[in-house]
Amino acid sequence: xxxxxxxxxxxxxxxxxxxxxxxxxxxxxxxxxxxxxxxxxxxxxxxxxxxxxxxxxxxxxxxxxxxxxxxxxxxxxxxxxx
Amino acid sequence: xxxxxxxxxxxxxxxxxxxxxxxxxxxxxxxxxxxxxxxxxxxxxxxxxxxxxxxxxxxxxxxxxxxxxxxxxxxxxxxxxxxxxxxxxxxxxxxxxxxxxxxxxxxxxxxxxxxxxxxxxxxxxxxxxxxxxxxxxxxxxxxxxxxxxxxxxxxxxxxxxxxxxxxxxxxxxxxxxxxxxxxxxxxxxxxxxxxxxxxxxxxxxxxxxxxxxxxxxxxxxxxxxxxxxxxxxxxxxxxxxxxxxxxxxxxxxxxxxxxxxxxxxxxxxxxxxxxxxxxxxxxxxxxxxxxxxxxxxxxxxxxxxxxxxxxxxxxxxxxxxxxxxxxxxxxxxxxxxxxxxxxxxxxxxxxxxxxxxxxxxxxxxxxxxx
Numbered sequence: 001x002x003x004x005x006x007x008x009x010x011x012x013x014x015x016x017x018x019x020x021x022x023x024x025x026x027x028x029x030x031x032x033x034x035x036x037x038x039x040x041x042x043x044x045x046x047x048x049x050x051x052x053x054x055x056x057x058x059x060x061x062x063x064x065x066x067x068x069x070x071x072x073x074x075x076x077x078x079x080x081x082x
Numbered sequence: 083x084x085x086x087x088x089x090x091x092x093x094x095x096x097x098x099x100x101x102x103x104x105x106x107x108x109x110x111x112x113x114x115x116x117x118x119x120x121x122x123x124x125x126x127x128x129x130x131x132x133x134x135x136x137x138x139x140x141x142x143x144x145x146x147x148x149x150x151x152x153x154x155x156x157x158x159x160x161x162x163x164x165x166x167x168x169x170x171x172x173x174x175x176x177x178x179x180x181x182x183x184x185x186x187x188x189x190x191x192x193x194x195x196x197x198x199x200x201x202x203x204x205x206x207x208x209x210x211x212x213x214x215x216x217x218x219x220x221x222x223x224x225x226x227x228x229x230x231x232x233x234x235x236x237x238x239x240x241x242x243x244x245x246x247x248x249x250x251x252x253x254x255x256x257x258x259x260x261x262x263x264x265x266x267x268x269x270x271x272x273x274x275x276x277x278x279x280x281x282x283x284x285x286x287x288x289x290x291x292x293x294x295x296x297x298x299x300x301x302x303x304x305x306x307x308x309x310x311x312x313x314x315x316x317x318x319x320x321x322x323x324x325x326x327x328x329x330x331x332x333x334x335x336x337x338x339x340x341x342x343x344x345x346x347x348x349x350x351x352x353x354x355x356x357x358x359x360x361x362x363x364x365x366x367x368x369x370x371x372x373x374x375x376x377x378x379x380x381x382x383x384x385x386x387x388x389x390x391x392x393x394x395x396x397x398x399x400x401x402x403x404x405x406x407x408x409x410x411x412x413x414x415x416x417x418x419x420x421x422x423x424x425x426x427x428x429x430x431x432x433x434x435x436x437x438x439x440x441x442x443x444x445x446x447x448x449x450x451x452x
Binding site: 029030031036037038039040041042043045046057058059061062063064065 | 084085086087140174176177180181182183184185186187188189190191192195211214215218219
């Protein structure tokens, strides 16, 4: 997993979840981050789509409930898009 | 395991029951539980019908993690009849278990993929999660204005819940009712606002809609930017004889000019209406120029029956003016209309056209809670 990608994900997630970047880890998830509700989840998805210029499928969205899953899906998509 | 959106089939009923049980344990009110039958009680899909509902579930292995309903109906829009789909009752396990926070987005994106021309209606206010999600997705939202008219001011002032939000307001309302000042204020508002009805009008109670209502639909539909099909067949499906709907037709010199569907319901400790006898003007149709006589007719009809309070939600400016000229006051509305991007493109510019849409409590999931 690219550390550069993780840093970009961390920055966006911190902004939307109203946390400092160092509070975001690969294990951060909707279960252990209090501010991560369904509306913020959508805002995360939209922010990643805008930042990386891609469209996430509905099936991918439910695998994005933690930072590790998000980074992994984004990495696959970015590699696939070349 | 990945969650898949699929049509609700009979074999998933036990999983929906288990889902509802988890929602109930998490404190979710029964009205937000998903139906425990895969065949809708209201508007099932029947041969030849253009108005029907389909249920969809978010399935995670053998478990159900969410569901939503699509109501299919023709609308007159951009010069032709075309299906526009109502997205409703989206329920997600995310409301009780944050591990499923993504299910709501997944369902909404899936619904948009199935049917880009979507709308949502009601939703309880702009601050609720669904309108916030729709706004984030670039949908266009507006409130469908709410109007009310009190016929028995003393009872209205005692019962109406929004006036009782603070002790001082409760005291004021109680005092006004006791002294009769409330009645005087209401009568004054009524006298100032209520225009005189036309003498040549006939208001008749009808048991069902008929062919003359098809003619009216044909005449009226082009006068609204967006209006759901209100032909005779659709109306008799939406407002069947065996339910408690009251229907009137308004004619001028023998020619039908409009109709209204109403409810007359005795409330019992209702969170908004206390124990008032509530009259609701649920649905209606006429040319915009004839909205006033229809609203006058409906208001008088309900008053004669003895309702304490009459309410209506109407999006179109002509119908709002008609209600105001019948003595109604406007209050804050939690009844929100939201148009998907694909639908909003046909309504552009939305800010200017939102009061030319024809939406009321007959749209969406119908006159629930009235």
